[in-house]
Amino acid sequence: xxxxxxxxxxxxxxxxxxxxxxxxxxxxxxxxxxxxxxxxxxxxxxxxxxxxxxxxxxxxxxxxxxxxxxxxxxxxxxxxxxxxxxxxxxxxxxxxxxxxxxxxxxxxxxxxxxxxxxxxxxxxxxxxxxxxxxxxxxxxxxxxxxxxxxxxxxxxxxxxxxxxxxxxxxxxxxxxxxxxxxxxxxxxxxxxxxxxxxxxxxxxxxxxxxxxxxxxxxxxxxxxxxxxxxxxxxxxxxxxx
Numbered sequence: 001x002x003x004x005x006x007x008x009x010x011x012x013x014x015x016x017x018x019x020x021x022x023x024x025x026x027x028x029x030x031x032x033x034x035x036x037x038x039x040x041x042x043x044x045x046x047x048x049x050x051x052x053x054x055x056x057x058x059x060x061x062x063x064x065x066x067x068x069x070x071x072x073x074x075x076x077x078x079x080x081x082x083x084x085x086x087x088x089x090x091x092x093x094x095x096x097x098x099x100x101x102x103x104x105x106x107x108x109x110x111x112x113x114x115x116x117x118x119x120x121x122x123x124x125x126x127x128x129x130x131x132x133x134x135x136x137x138x139x140x141x142x143x144x145x146x147x148x149x150x151x152x153x154x155x156x157x158x159x160x161x162x163x164x165x166x167x168x169x170x171x172x173x174x175x176x177x178x179x180x181x182x183x184x185x186x187x188x189x190x191x192x193x194x195x196x197x198x199x200x201x202x203x204x205x206x207x208x209x210x211x212x213x214x215x216x217x218x219x220x221x222x223x224x225x226x227x228x229x230x231x232x233x234x235x236x237x238x239x240x241x
Contacts, residue, residue: 029060033055039053041098045140046095051129052129053124058122075117082112099126102125109122224237
């Protein structure tokens with residue numbers, strides 16, 4: 001084959017098509033999330049609590065043209081919904097043990113939302129009671145611990161003495177009962193019976209007001225500070241043996 005023949009054959013051969021470029025990989029969208037409303041949680045010691053939670057995540061859009069804001073808001077809603085479900089299913093776990101299981105919760109949430117969104121990452125940074133629940137926990141801890149009850153009462157008395165001194169009064173004239181008398185019958189644990197809890201809280205309130213508690217009226221359940229007759233219902237009362 002001559003030179004020109006080879007040239008002609010080469011010219012007649014169609015050029016090989018260049019490979020099509022690979023589709024651009026969708027970039028993940030990072031965002032923060034948090035509970036707008038506290039999540040109810042049943043604690044084995046303190047009963048019904050309300051928890052706040054927050055964290056961060058990243059979602060990979062299936063369609064690169066997706067609106068990042070809309071996709072991240074959708075993912076946030078799914079995450080919080082599933083966190084509600086996870087906490088609802090947990091039984092006999094104290095609220096203060098939840099942060100240690102945050103990785104487990106995150107894995108369960110990612111699996112649950114995977115049919116709807118693809119999460120590249122999910123981290124739960126905090127799970128903690130809201131202010132109302134923290135206040136209730138503090139009050140119940142005091143009720144369950146006589147020493148803590150005495151400490152809180154002592155702090156209140158010292159504060160009252162300081163106020164009297166600041167206003168030019170005589171702190172020694174404050175009507176303060178001896179601490180052992182005040183807390184002798186303050187309950188150390190709270191009952192699961194709502195009616196019994198009310199009686200216990202009455203005792204705590206009376207102790208905090210400086211009234212020694214001898215016992216509870218068998219008729220109406222109110223605490224009494226002296227033997228004889230109940231000041232609430234008039235039934236006979238006496239100090240328990």
